[in-house]
Amino acid sequence: MKKDMIFFSADGNGLTSTSANHIANLAKEMIQDLETSLGELTLYSTTVTLIGGANPNVLNQGATDSDVEDVIGQLHRIADAKSLIAWLREAIKAHERLLEENSRLTLVAYAKQEGVELPEQPKLASSLTEDEYWASKTVAERCRYYSKETLAAVLGKAIHPGGSFADARKELQSKAQKPHDVEGSGRDTLIYSYTPTVSTEVVEDVYFRLQKQYREAQAQVNAMKSECKRAIEESAIAAKTEYTKAMSEWTNNRKLIEARHSEYIQRKVKEIASLKILIPESLQEIYDIVSGLGKK
Numbered sequence: 595m596k597k598d599m600i601f602f603s604a605d606g607n608g609l610t611s612t613s614a615n616h617i618a619n620l621a622k623e624m625i626q627d628l629e630t631s632l633g634e635l636t637l638y639s640t641t642v643t644l645i646g647g648a649n650p651n652v653l654n655q656g657a658t659d660s661d662v663e664d665v666i667g668q669l670h671r672i673a674d675a676k677s678l679i680a681w682l683r684e685a686i687k688a689h690e691r692l693l694e695e696n697s698r699l700t701l702v703a704y705a706k707q708e709g710v711e712l713p714e715q716p717k718l719a720s721s722l723t724e725d726e727y728w729a730s731k732t733v734a735e736r737c738r739y740y741s742k743e744t745l746a747a748v749l750g751k752a753i754h755p756g757g758s759f760a761d762a763r764k765e766l767q768s769k770a771q772k773p774h775d776v777e778g779s780g781r782d783t784l785i786y787s788y789t790p791t792v793s794t795e796v797v798e799d800v801y802f803r804l805q806k807q808y809r810e811a812q813a814q815v816n817a818m819k820s821e822c823k824r825a826i827e828e829s830a831i832a833a834k835t836e837y838t839k840a841m842s843e844w845t846n847n848r849k850l851i852e853a854r855h856s857e858y859i860q861r862k863v864k865e866i867a868s869l870k871i872l873i874p875e876s877l878q879e880i881y882d883i884v885s886g887l888g889k890k
């Protein structure tokens with residue numbers, strides 16, 4: 595951007611891009627006229643005479659010494675005019691470049707240029723995991739959970755259908771209803787008799803005591819798991835709440851910076867649009883000549 599400012603006036607005096615383009619076009623026309631004149635330059639006169647005629651007729655009047663002397667000035671004027679055109683065309687391009695650069699100024703570039711900090715977009719924090727929850731407990735609390743979980747698993751396995759004690763109880767009930775089994779026939783007949791070695795009341799008492807212990811252990815395990823689940827959910831809610839708050843603050847701050855960014859671009863574009871192209875001192879004379887052509 596700074597390299598392009600060389601084309602513009604510091605005091606506000608000069609040409610608009612439209613005026614500069616007009617002057618460049620006038621200079622181009624002047625060059626064409628001068629080059630046409632130089633292209634038609636002849637250094638001799640041409641006459642024609644009829645045979646037997648007395649007076650020759652002039653077809654072309656050659657240049658005079660003064661005309662030849664003027665060639666130097668005309669060539670210099672062409673060179674000056676071309677220099678003026680080059681300057682004005684480059685100034686116009688610089689003006690367009692400045693407008694485009696400022697119109698396309700990104701928010702990041704604006705922030706860096708103005709020393710504005712662009713906070714990073716907030717990220718949702720990780721919530722508590724089950725492993726992290728149990729890791730936060732004391733050794734005694736953690737051991738109690740594992741002990742109750744193991745006890746519930748062992749008792750449940752024993753008393754549920756297919757379990758060792760459940761199957762033994764079921765088998766005792768079956769044998770009590772059918773205390774004898776006969777196998778074989780005739781003299782080879784075998785009679786199996788089944789005699790309970792424990793009291794049915796004792797078995798039932800132990801079975802229901804085991805059920806009670808299992809339910810109590812499982813209830814304690816469920817309570818501890820529920821507490822873990824609640825802690826994890828509360829952690830997730832807290833993280834989400836904090837994230838929402840941070841995002842709201844970030845969004846509001848971002849909008850403010852974006853508004854300032856937009857206002858800056860509009861202001862700079864307006865300033866650039868009002869820049870005037872200066873005419874260097876070395877081109878002032880040819881500029882006066884060319885601009886005078888447009889007033890005739």
